[in-house]
Amino acid sequence: MNKILEINIEDNYAVVEPGVLFKNLRIKLSNTGRGYWIPCNPGSADVCTIGGMIANDASGESAIKYGTTRDYVSSLKVILGTGESLQFGNLVKKTVSGLDLVSLFVGSEGTLGILTEATLNILALPESFKTVIGFFDSIETAIISAKSIKDTLTPMSLELLDRITIMGMNAYLARLTPKITLKNAGAALLIRLDGDDEITTAHANKIIKLLNMDKTSSDPEIFSGFKHNYLWKARDGAGPSLGRLSPRAQNVGTFFPASLDFSVPFSKISELMDKFAKIVGAYKIGSVRYGHLGDGNVHLICSTPITSEDDVKKFSTIQGDLVRLAISLGGSVTAEHGCGVWKAPYLPLEHGKEAMNLMARIKKVFDPNNILNPGKLYSYPKKMSIFSPEHEEEINHE
Incomplete structure (x- = not known):
């Protein structure tokens, strides 16, 4: 097949x-x-x-x-x-x-x-691709600048990188020849443009002008050709690179990283980022923030050691807090990674029990014997190990 x-x-x-x-x-x-x-x-x-x-x-x-x-x-x-x-x-x-x-x-x-x-x-296939990168002191200022870019044109991609993600990309880029090193900054925007060469050049210059006018931005640069390709390979490889950078990378059996791919309205991203930082800060755990800023889909990664039953309960509570945060902002539990086992128990919080029951009835029409990928989306075990919501009464298991 x-x-x-x-x-x-x-x-x-x-x-x-x-x-x-x-x-x-x-x-x-x-x-x-x-x-x-x-x-x-x-x-x-x-x-x-x-x-x-x-x-x-x-x-x-x-x-x-x-x-x-x-x-x-x-x-x-x-x-x-x-x-x-x-x-x-x-x-x-x-x-x-x-x-x-x-x-x-x-x-x-x-x-x-x-x-x-x-x-x-x-x-x-477009004739030309170009990428503009701009650096910022903080995620907050990068998001404000991203709004100006979105108000001016629609790029192919508008990515947010935090300080740790930039480190991960640099770890990837260091293995390539010739080497590219990104500035060590609090945050960055990675903006990809496509179209004919005249259009991508004009749009790249327009974004550079916007970034130069923004006093919170520094060192904007345009990349094309192999450097453009290197940047996006590094962006796609940032996750594995971050794993190799982790001091616990050699002890993955007791260290659990959770990648949450929430989506929220663009106007709510700053609030999501701020409250996420406060939640993980309260639990004193590591975190990374990056993702597809342009469409409101951000990847929030929190990592915690799993060495005891208390750690398991803590992780479950953290995940529940973050899911409820995204939903309270009008967002979705998952934008692109899917539900699988992780997020299925939280779907009724986003859609409501009535909608979930309707989905279950639709599944029964196509799969009356529940033989196709059972236990996902519409029905799942009442207890989902560390992925179970803390408040079981909120979830409809019928």
Whole structure:
């Protein structure tokens, strides 16, 4: 199930099996005709499969401009829990005929059916990519500057990096030749632009002008070519690099890092960041803050040693506090990483028990015997080890 079945340039679509690596499809598309792409860019882009991207509605840092995987899926072939084989969707760009069953399946984490084939929309590959980076004393000032950029233009990516993430990127960049070293700062914005060369140059210069006018910003710079590529490889590799930098990296069995991928309205990001810092500060644990600032999806990482039952309870309490914080700000428990086992118990807090019961009934239509990825999203064990919410009465397990 790992074949690219068709690439149609005239109608701009590709037909693939679910086991196709996204990386391989990217290469094939870029070498077809004048060059094409699917502009989703998850951090796992080099290793993830198309089936996994669809099941998880993968996105990444380009969602601010190009959306998520859901925006590029036009039709699916699936096998339901009953054994029935069905096809949803079609090849047209616009239709309002009936319910959108394709979108229902995208992001369902394999709970509704087994994907056997997908038809994906493809776009012409941009001529040029450029990246602007600007440095700041604090996350707060970086967020204020990001608003000015968003008010001026829509970049392909608008990423926030905290001091520790910059360190992680530098650890990655140090292994490359020639070396690039980013400034040691409290925070940074990484802004990617795409389009024809004239447009990306003009937009990059406009952002440089904005950053130079901002007294809280320093040393803005434009990157293109291999340096541009290096920066984004370092950004995607920041997580593993941070793990290698950790003094506890050799003792991972007793050290638990939790990566929370909340999304909140852009206007609430400063409040989310501030309250997150206060919560983890109160528990005296380490934290990292970075992510896709442009679309309100930030990655908040807190890490704590797990050496006793009290540590387990503390971690569960911290996670519950953070989930409730995101929801209170009008946000979502997960923007792109999916629910899986970690976050399923918290979904009723975001959607309400009635909506969760409706989702469970929908699953029963497609999978009446609950054989497709059971225990995820709609139903799960009452106790989820360290992932269980502290207040069980808030969760509907029916």
